Amino acid sequence: MAVVATERTQSHPGRTGSVRHRPRRVRPIRLRRVGRLTYLSLTAVVFFSAFPLYWSVVVASLDNSAMGRVPPPLLPGGHLVENIQRVFTTVPFGLALINSLVVAATITVSVVLTSTLTGFAFAKLRFRGRSGLYLAVIATMMVPTQLGIIPLYLLMVKLGLTGTLYAVIAPSLVSAFGVFFMTQYLAQAVPTELLEAGRVDGCTTWGLFWHVILPIARPAAAVLGMLTFMNAWNDFFWPLVVLTPENPTVQVALSGIASGYVTDYALTLTGTALATVPLVVVFALLGRHIIRGIMQGAIKG
Amino acid sequence: MRTWLHRLDVKASPYAYVTPFFVVFAALGAFPLAYTAWVSLHRWSLLASDHEFTGLANYRALLADGFFWNALANTASIWVLSTVPQLVFALLLAHILNNRLRGETFWRTGILLPNITSVVAVAVIFGQLFGRDYGLVNWVLSLFGAGYVDWQAGTASSQIAISAMVIWRWTGYNALIYLAAMQAVPHSLHEAAMLDGASSLQRLVKITIPAIRPTIIFTVIVSTIGGMQLLAEPLVFGTGGLTGGSDRQFQTLSLYLYEVGFGRFDFGYASATAWIMFLIIVLASAVNYLVVRRIRSA
Numbered sequence: 001m002a003v004v005a006t007e008r009t010q011s012h013p014g015r016t017g018s019v020r021h022r023p024r025r026v027r028p029i030r031l032r033r034v035g036r037l038t039y040l041s042l043t044a045v046v047f048f049s050a051f052p053l054y055w056s057v058v059v060a061s062l063d064n065s066a067m068g069r070v071p072p073p074l075l076p077g078g079h080l081v082e083n084i085q086r087v088f089t090t091v092p093f094g095l096a097l098i099n100s101l102v103v104a105a106t107i108t109v110s111v112v113l114t115s116t117l118t119g120f121a122f123a124k125l126r127f128r129g130r131s132g133l134y135l136a137v138i139a140t141m142m143v144p145t146q147l148g149i150i151p152l153y154l155l156m157v158k159l160g161l162t163g164t165l166y167a168v169i170a171p172s173l174v175s176a177f178g179v180f181f182m183t184q185y186l187a188q189a190v191p192t193e194l195l196e197a198g199r200v201d202g203c204t205t206w207g208l209f210w211h212v213i214l215p216i217a218r219p220a221a222a223v224l225g226m227l228t229f230m231n232a233w234n235d236f237f238w239p240l241v242v243l244t245p246e247n248p249t250v251q252v253a254l255s256g257i258a259s260g261y262v263t264d265y266a267l268t269l270t271g272t273a274l275a276t277v278p279l280v281v282v283f284a285l286l287g288r289h290i291i292r293g294i295m296q297g298a299i300k301g
Numbered sequence: 302m303r304t305w306l307h308r309l310d311v312k313a314s315p316y317a318y319v320t321p322f323f324v325v326f327a328a329l330g331a332f333p334l335a336y337t338a339w340v341s342l343h344r345w346s347l348l349a350s351d352h353e354f355t356g357l358a359n360y361r362a363l364l365a366d367g368f369f370w371n372a373l374a375n376t377a378s379i380w381v382l383s384t385v386p387q388l389v390f391a392l393l394l395a396h397i398l399n400n401r402l403r404g405e406t407f408w409r410t411g412i413l414l415p416n417i418t419s420v421v422a423v424a425v426i427f428g429q430l431f432g433r434d435y436g437l438v439n440w441v442l443s444l445f446g447a448g449y450v451d452w453q454a455g456t457a458s459s460q461i462a463i464s465a466m467v468i469w470r471w472t473g474y475n476a477l478i479y480l481a482a483m484q485a486v487p488h489s490l491h492e493a494a495m496l497d498g499a500s501s502l503q504r505l506v507k508i509t510i511p512a513i514r515p516t517i518i519f520t521v522i523v524s525t526i527g528g529m530q531l532l533a534e535p536l537v538f539g540t541g542g543l544t545g546g547s548d549r550q551f552q553t554l555s556l557y558l559y560e561v562g563f564g565r566f567d568f569g570y571a572s573a574t575a576w577i578m579f580l581i582i583v584l585a586s587a588v589n590y591l592v593v594r595r596i597r598s599a
Binding site: 034038039041042045046048049050052053055056059067068070071072114115117118120121122125126127130133140142143144145146147148149150151152153154155157170171173174176179204205206209230233234236237241250251254255258259263265268269271272275276279280283284287288290291294295296 | 312316318325326329330331340347397403408409410411413414415417419420421422423424425427428430435437469473474478481522532536537540555558562563571575579582583
């Protein structure tokens with residue numbers, strides 16, 4: 001088997017040419033054929049992963065009286081449009097969607113920029129206190145900043161920012177994980193000789209960042225951007241604390257619909273589907289990059 | 302002049318690059334965390350303008366507070382109920398994905414799908430699935446002749462429902478983390494074991510798990526921190542109630558913090574709760590560090 005694998009590797013010399021592709025390792029074990037049982041169990045897992053989301057769409061298209069049927073309806077009904085209209089009249093859902101988009105986009109741009117800048121300095125520049133500061137970043141990565149939620153709230157009250165998007169955005173403008181992620185990436189992706197050559201040619205540090213680092217950082221920045229956007233879109237605790245039901249993000253609006261003595265399932269699950277579907281579409285298109293990012297982060301983490 | 306500028310650029314500019322991050326982080330990340338300790342030493346409410354210094358009174362009250370211990374116990378039991386099955390499933394799943402598969406990307410994308418769903422959405426959907434009257438779970442159980450369960454009412458049943466949300470959302474993510482670690486395990490080990498006739502399960506238990514032990518411990522710690530943050534699940538499952546069920550049967554620490562801080566606006570007491578949660582996380586991370594170091598040196 002090993003011979004077969006070696007031949008495969010050698011027959012694709014072009015594959016190992018580019019810098020980003022790791023040379024194909026010889027993996028005889030992966031050539032073993034897997035049985036049907038493997039695919040069957042994977043199918044079952046993916047079914048269970050997707051079913052609750054499918055179910056939210058089914059309930060979103062029913063009226064509430066259909067919910068009590070036995071057996072439960074497993075196919076979508078015809079009330080989707082009506083339910084969507086009800087969501088938009090019950091809570092300011094349009095505003096919530098726009099708010100979430102503004103919040104997530106601002107945070108994403110800021111996190112990617114600051115992380116790339118800081119990561120560049122940590123990975124490729126020499127300065128006093130570098131290792132100490134980097135250690136501080138790593139140490140804080142494990143602590144959820146929401147434990148500081150009380151002083152943060154007091155601060156926003158003092159600044160008169162409660163109820164505004166500024167209050168939601170500000171604490172998330174930078175991310176320790178982002179800095180860690182970009183530092184790790186740039187340390188291995190940017191050859192130091194390239195920077196030295198730039199220096200010899202009279203490039204300033206900013207010139208190096210602009211002409212050398214940024215182009216190389218692009219794939220990692222894209223992955224970090226997607227992860228950051230999803231986290232910001234899904235964030236709940238802090239927006240719930242600092243925003244009002246009149247000016248919510250999607251998650252806050254959603255929790256608002258879901259509260260109450262009698263739960264209107266058709267309504268709440270329509271809201272859920274509306275809040276989730278955009279993300280699922282983005283994920284379906286870009287998922288493999290996100291997966292690569294998570295797995296790369298895992299190896300170094 | 303030019304050499305002077307160059308020297309300034311090389312010596313000083315690195316600080317300019319890290320400054321934006323550290324300024325924002327110090328002001329809105331580190332400072333609030335530290336200030337929480339200060340607030341926790343006071344009687345501090347939103348409306349009163351003076352904040353009486355009370356020393357450790359909040360902590361003493363907290364340690365005598367039945368609701369706090371109840372929330373801590375619930376957090377612990379939900380953590381066990383969710384973490385153990387989650388990590389076992391994730392290990393098995395990663396082991397399967399570590400084969401040569403057709404449609405690799407499809408499977409990976411499929412199992413990560415729950416993770417991009419927001420916690421609120423997960424809680425809403427599972428709240429419906431675990432509903433007493435129209436819930437799908439009860440309907441499936443009734444097919445097997447079981448009676449209808451009022452999931453929200455019981456301690457065990459409500460915590461199982463909440464754990465199911467956590468398991469659903471995080472199993473695929475952890476499987477990918479394990480898969481990344483498994484791909485770094487030398488294949489010669491597996492090859493040798495196969496020549497000796499080891500089964501797939503034997504290879505998982507005897508080779509893979511020992512080799513990726515640091516990663517497993519890492520995921521245990523991450524899930525500890527995640528468990529400390531469980532808020533949306535019990536909040537939405539209890540249809541917006543801050544107590545986590547009528548008997549507080551599924552109130553977590555985060556939810557208790559929220560109830561004290563933003564239901565009663567008792568900021569001093571809530572800060573003491575936050576600080577205790579912080580200590581638990583530090584303790585868990587320290588244990589993690591020591592265990593990993595022992596494994597590395599062993």
